[in-house]
Amino acid sequence: xxxxxxxxxxxxxxxxxxxxxxxxxxxxxxxxxxxxxxxxxxxxxxxxxxxxxxxxxxxxxxxxxxxxxxxxxxxxxxxxxxxxxxxxxxxxxxxxxxxxxxxxxxxxxxxxxxxxxxxxxxxxxxxxxxxxxxxxxxxxxxxxxxxxxxxxxxxxxxxxxxxxxxxxxxxxxxxxxxxxxxxxxxxxxxxxxxxxxxxxxxxxxxxxxxxxxxxxxxxxxxxxxxxxxxxxxxxxxxxxxxxxxxxxxxxxxxxxxxxxxxxxxxxxxxxxxxxxxxxxxxxxxxxxxxxxxxxxxxxxxxxxxxxxxxxxxxxxxxxxxxxxxxxxxxxxxxxxxxxxxxxxxxxxxxxxxxxxxxxxxxxxxxxxxxxxxxxxxxxxxxxxxxxxxxxxxxxxxxxxxxxxxxxxxxxxxxxxxxxxxxxxxxxxxxxxxxxxxxxxxxxxxxxxxxxxxxxxxxxxxxxxxxxxxxxxxxxx
Amino acid sequence: xxxxxxxxxxxxxxxxxxxxxxxxxxxxxxxxxxxxxxxxxxxxxxxxxxxxxxxxxxxxxxxxxxxxxxxxxxxxxxxxxxxxxxxxxxxxxxxxxxxxxxxxxxxxxxxxxxxxxxxxxxxxxxxxxxxxxxxxxxxxxxxxxxxxxxxxxxxxxxxxxxxxxxxxxxxxxxxxxxxxxxxxxxxxxxxxxxxxxxxxxxx
Amino acid sequence: xxxxxxxxxxxxxxxxxxxxxxxxxxxxxxxxxxxxxxxxxxxxxxxxxxxxxxxxxxxxxxxxxxxxxxxxxxxxxxxxxxxxxxxxxxxxxxxxxxxxxxxxxxxxxxxxxxxxxxxxxxxxxxxxxxxxxxxxxxxxxxxxxxxxxxxxxxxxxxxxxxxxxxxxxxxxxxxxxxxxxxxxxxxxxxxxxxxxxxxxxxxxxxxxxxxxxxxxxxxxxxxxxxxxxxxxxxxxxxxxxxxxxxx
Numbered sequence: 035x036x037x038x039x040x041x042x043x044x045x046x047x048x049x050x051x052x053x054x055x056x057x058x059x060x061x062x063x064x065x066x067x068x069x070x071x072x073x074x075x076x077x078x079x080x081x082x083x084x085x086x087x088x089x090x091x092x093x094x095x096x097x098x099x100x101x102x103x104x105x106x107x108x109x110x111x112x113x114x115x116x117x118x119x120x121x122x123x124x125x126x127x128x129x130x131x132x133x134x135x136x137x138x139x140x141x142x143x144x145x146x147x148x149x150x151x152x153x154x155x156x157x158x159x160x161x162x163x164x165x166x167x168x169x170x171x172x173x174x175x176x177x178x179x180x181x182x183x184x185x186x187x188x189x190x191x192x193x194x195x196x197x198x199x200x201x202x203x204x205x206x207x208x209x210x211x212x213x214x215x216x217x218x219x220x221x222x223x224x225x226x227x228x229x230x231x232x233x234x235x236x237x238x239x240x241x242x243x244x245x246x247x248x249x250x251x252x253x254x255x256x257x258x259x260x261x262x263x264x265x266x267x268x269x270x271x272x273x274x275x276x277x278x279x280x281x282x283x284x285x286x287x288x289x290x291x292x293x294x295x296x297x298x299x300x301x302x303x304x305x306x307x308x309x310x311x312x313x314x315x316x317x318x319x320x321x322x323x324x325x326x327x328x329x330x331x332x333x334x335x336x337x338x339x340x341x342x343x344x345x346x347x348x349x350x351x352x353x354x355x356x357x358x359x360x361x362x363x364x365x366x367x368x369x370x371x372x373x374x375x376x377x378x379x380x381x382x383x384x385x386x387x388x389x390x391x392x393x394x395x396x397x398x399x400x401x402x403x404x405x406x407x408x409x410x411x412x413x414x415x416x417x418x419x420x421x422x423x424x425x426x427x428x429x430x431x432x433x434x435x436x437x438x439x440x441x442x443x444x445x446x447x448x449x450x451x452x453x454x455x456x457x458x459x460x461x462x463x464x465x466x467x468x469x470x471x472x473x474x475x476x477x478x479x480x481x482x483x484x485x486x487x488x489x490x491x492x493x494x495x496x497x498x499x500x501x502x503x504x505x506x507x508x509x510x
Numbered sequence: 511x512x513x514x515x516x517x518x519x520x521x522x523x524x525x526x527x528x529x530x531x532x533x534x535x536x537x538x539x540x541x542x543x544x545x546x547x548x549x550x551x552x553x554x555x556x557x558x559x560x561x562x563x564x565x566x567x568x569x570x571x572x573x574x575x576x577x578x579x580x581x582x583x584x585x586x587x588x589x590x591x592x593x594x595x596x597x598x599x600x601x602x603x604x605x606x607x608x609x610x611x612x613x614x615x616x617x618x619x620x621x622x623x624x625x626x627x628x629x630x631x632x633x634x635x636x637x638x639x640x641x642x643x644x645x646x647x648x649x650x651x652x653x654x655x656x657x658x659x660x661x662x663x664x665x666x667x668x669x670x671x672x673x674x675x676x677x678x679x680x681x682x683x684x685x686x687x688x689x690x691x692x693x694x695x696x697x698x699x700x701x702x703x704x705x706x707x708x709x710x711x712x713x
Numbered sequence: 714x715x716x717x718x719x720x721x722x723x724x725x726x727x728x729x730x731x732x733x734x735x736x737x738x739x740x741x742x743x744x745x746x747x748x749x750x751x752x753x754x755x756x757x758x759x760x761x762x763x764x765x766x767x768x769x770x771x772x773x774x775x776x777x778x779x780x781x782x783x784x785x786x787x788x789x790x791x792x793x794x795x796x797x798x799x800x801x802x803x804x805x806x807x808x809x810x811x812x813x814x815x816x817x818x819x820x821x822x823x824x825x826x827x828x829x830x831x832x833x834x835x836x837x838x839x840x841x842x843x844x845x846x847x848x849x850x851x852x853x854x855x856x857x858x859x860x861x862x863x864x865x866x867x868x869x870x871x872x873x874x875x876x877x878x879x880x881x882x883x884x885x886x887x888x889x890x891x892x893x894x895x896x897x898x899x900x901x902x903x904x905x906x907x908x909x910x911x912x913x914x915x916x917x918x919x920x921x922x923x924x925x926x927x928x929x930x931x932x933x934x935x936x937x938x939x940x941x942x943x944x945x946x947x948x949x950x951x952x953x954x955x956x957x958x959x960x
Contacts, residue, residue, distance in 0.1 A: 100530030265693025405896025408863035428769030456776030489939025
């Protein structure tokens with residue numbers, strides 16, 4: 035059984051439920067607090083950080099603004115080095131390609147490197163439906179998979195789980211799918227990591243096929259890059275005979291040399307380390323070393339829709355570091371599940387509507403899941419101006435309803451406010467009426483009750499500033 | 511229409527009116543530590559790997575010490591004499607029974623405490639430095655560069671590369687770093703400086 | 714008049730202060746008078762348009778932006794006691810003008826936007842003062858609102874002003890640069906999350922033992938103050954302008 039994000043409620047409803055979970059609030063506050071401090075220290079060590087951010091953004095923009103030619107070049111480089119390149123319009127295309135490769139090799143299981151894109155397309159479920167087991171090998175993904183759970187963070191999908199919960203999941207579930215957890219397993223993180231090592235090693239040693247994503251794909255050389263910590267990535271990329279890498283078309287980096295700023299930005303932004311433990315780079319098939327059959331699936335799945343959005347296309351610069359999640363005050367309190375997608379947090383609040391388009395209630399609620407505080411923009415290593423994209427997407431949500439026969443109450447209110455703000459005389463009149471009203475009512479009716487449920491209203495003044503100025507000429 | 515043509519068509523339509531920048535983006539220059547080797551050793555050690563600096567003639571003894579009685583697999587072309595198992599194309603399962611591996615490196619990066627293997631002579635195919643639980647990596651002092659930029663400029667993208675910064679680790683449990691998951695749980699780095707009065711970097 | 718000579722200075726009081734916190738506007742007027750600035754209040758002003766823009770109603774923001782530029786066109790400096798509204802004028806008016814399709818509006822916006830200053834910016838950068846001759850004998854903590862901090866980058870200007878206030882004891886606010894959870898319509902649309910954030914902010918404020926919480930935006934103060942008041946905390950909230958105007 036696999037959990038799914040399908041049918042999730044809109045953000046405010048999902049958030050309310052999560053806010054009530056004090057265990058979750060505690061786990062998240064602790065984890066995000068730890069990683070924020072680590073990131074801040076790692077970034078403070080680099081005097082050229084701001085120029086690096088500019089360079090990182092420029093590299094990604096250069097690739098995105100020339101994407102058709104870069105993709106063709108990537109394809110040519112890969113093909114020249116013995117890789118087979120596939121193109122996938124959407125999730126169904128991509129999943130079918132991976133299933134076909136597995137079938138061609140009679141593989142009934144694959145080992146997987148942690149990859150956002152294969153979660154996005156629901157690859158595990160697609161493989162499962164064809165009788166092919168997909169084993170997640172990243173520790174956090176393993177925790178999520180064994181717990182029949184959903185990921186709640188880009189980097190650490192099990193961030194919502196604490197060590198005691200993880201111990202319980204390992205103890206209960208590992209035996210069902212392979213080597214059981216050792217007797218007397220404790221919740222010491224080192225012991226839990228050891229249990230994962232033992233559990234997964236038999237799968238690494240016997241699997242004939244692996245599936246990965248890629249952090250970067252260099253058009254000039256055909257080099258794919260996977261950045262990781264545990265070594266599960268190296269296992270998957272090295273030991274099986276067949277490797278399929280599913281790569282979103284926005285992962286292209288034009289030249290080898292332009293990897294430089296990205297490799298300096300990503301680890302410090304992501305885990306707060308100077309460098310992640312392992313980075314693997316490979317170019318097609320390497321004779322006598324590693325997989326001798328290499329496939330690369332270039333995936334659209336909404337990316338060209340995002341690319342067509344003038345304001346939103348900068349979201350495709352994202353290198354999935356998750357710094358924006360870790361600094362987000364909303365994410366810290368609601369966790370990732372409330373966003374209803376494998377891409378949670380501030381980047382998810384823009385990426386999901388950009389990839390899917392606005393129009394359904396859940397997606398339309400995401401651009402509003404932010405106070406526009408700007409902490410995400412400040413932390414983003416490739417300078418994605420998330421607040422500006424959020425505001426632009428809110429306008430798209432509103433514009434999508436302009437043709438509604440019956441306007442939403444909010445739209446009617448905004449029209450009224452707009453009318454009032456169009457003329458100072460109307461505003462002065464409105465102030466006289468509302469001043470009186472707030473003096474009479476200490477608890478607001480209708481949607482505004484959401485304010486007075488937990489917050490007192492300020493004591494209303496006797497006269498507006500405007501009235502004071504009129505009365506005193508500014509000298510009163 | 512093929513998926514390829516359809517996607518490329520969508521990309522072109524999305525980029526209608528956008529001008530591409532033909533010039534590669536230069537990255538700002540990185541760290542320039544004064545004591546390159548000292549910096550490298552400090553940064554490697556920060557990852558809870560061990561790092562020592564030895565004169566060329568002391569390398570075999572240093573490897574011996576790091577091995578602590580384990581028998582390593584030794585890739586062809588290693589510049590230092592080490593007794594052990596030769597690489598004869600052992601399977602992953604066979605490598606799993608090997609206790610240790612001794613390799614050279616393509617270069618080291620001081621700022622990040624990183625070793626880069628490009629799996630050339632003396633470094634072996636990728637599985638060798640992955641499956642055994644102890645990795646002893648010997649890098650010459652003249653192979654250590656200051657920062658990532660210097661490494662990118664020297665490395666050949668046609669070669670497979672493994673960048674190694676400390677032992678295998680995870681932060682997946684409460685974002686607390688724990689060493690030792692799937693890759694080698696011990697990393698011992700030996701930095702080789704030339705013997706005094708020798709012109710040969712290997713001696 | 715001071716070295717700003719013949720500079721024409723206007724107060725953009727903001728719609729919120731106009732209706733609910735006139736004391737803040739009056740404080741700005743008195744403070745600037747004391748510093749020798751003859752500030753004007755163009756009565757044609759209404760709102761900067763941010764409530765509409767940030768909720769996605771760009772068309773609805775056009776009349777407000779038109780009112781803004783027609784009120785403030787021709788002034789050398791537009792001073793506002795709100796980081797948020799200054800941010801709106803500086804960073805969002807161009808967007809609204811573009812949406813209106815009116816190149817005339819875009820032209821005037823290009824003039825008014827860069828001349829709009831948040832109060833602490835105007836005092837420190839334009840007038841060049843940090844000691845405004847204020848006296849406020851209280852234990853104070855300061856919340857640097859997000860738009861002041863990150864949209865405008867006012868940096869330590871408000872703190873430098875507060876540090877010069879006689880009698881004032883400034884205590885550090887833990888997690889100061891974290892958002893309070895107000896966020897305009899967020900406070901109502903995502904009320905539960907907003908309150909959870911605000912409750913944490915109120916907790917940090919109370920942990921300082923301060924008598925007064927000061928910030929440069931009454932919108933955030935209304936939210937945090939609403940929680941502090943409901944909690945019967947005894948902590949007052951006060952706009953920076955009112956502290957600086959005190960004598």
